[in-house]
Amino acid sequence: MAQRLGVAAGTLRSWERRYAIGPAVRVAGKHRRWLPEDIARLEEMCHLTGQGVPPAEAARAARLKAAGEFRYEEDPLPTGARPSGGPATLPLGPVRAECRGLARAAVRLDADAVEALLDRAIEDHGCVVAWEEIIAPTLHAAGRKWASAGERYIEVEHLLSWLVSSTLRRRHEPRPPLRESVRPILLACAPGELHSLPLEALWAALTERGLPVKMFGPSLPAEALIEAVRRVGPSLVVVWAQARPAAAAELVGAVEGIKWGVRGARFHSALLVAGPGWNCVPRANTRRLTGLRSGLTLIEQLLAD
Incomplete structure (x- = not known):
């Protein structure tokens, strides 16, 4: 669930503990089972917090919307809850789901989630696919966002760039043996x-x-x-x-x-x-x-x- 939403697993546990944004039905054991309505609440929570809404207010709105008692367009959040300049999202266009999760985590400046998503992308798809279809589109979107919004969101691009660089360097061990006959x-x-x-x-x-x-x-x-x-x-x-x-x-x-x-x-x-x-x-x-x-x-x- 953390990978799907682009948040850290610790963030999900914190939301469940503090704001009751979690599985409506619990089962025995340590596993959590998420129903479609649970996922919808979390997606709304991520959407609102990504816009700068305080978590407690975002949780209240997400719960009310899931219960059919709240419409975002007709019942706006209090003045000052959202930053000016439009939603805090990156202009991605049609991209992979992993790319959207990475973008959401970057906008929230959730470094742990960004690192986890980058690691998973490279592990699952290899460097080429991860770079061309997930990492590069997110970096380009971050660059377009701050270029069109003045100096706003430049911290998103800087954090994402640093974490991408750190992840690429950390995962430096070659999978096949080095080709000794090839010059560097x-x-x-x-x-x-x-x-x-x-x-x-x-x-x-x-x-x-x-x-x-x-x-x-x-x-x-x-x-x-x-x-x-x-x-x-x-x-x-x-x-x-x-x-x-x-x-x-x-x-x-x-x-x-x-x-x-x-x-x-x-x-x-x-x-x-x-x-x-x-x-x-x-x-x-x-x-x-x-x-x-x-x-x-x-x-x-x-x-x-």
């Missing part, structure tokens, strides 16, 4: 680029497949990137940029020109660029990662070649 894949953000979450998702997905990866994170200076390529000798280099990097064409040329290995048998690392920042760099258009799933396919093909 080097991941870095372009100089000045601080948005690294999509690159962290790629790191997690590659690690999930047992591929050796070295992550250098946000805003790696060009000289440091070139030195890292020389020292690591990677099979592939992926550089992410949300905004156009400074001296982008020169950076591409410098990385592609590096050779590594013993004299007489030196190799080039294949360079891949990712992110909208490379859209206007003609030299970078030959090898682009345009999404996590398609990017993984391209990487696997290059490694096989």
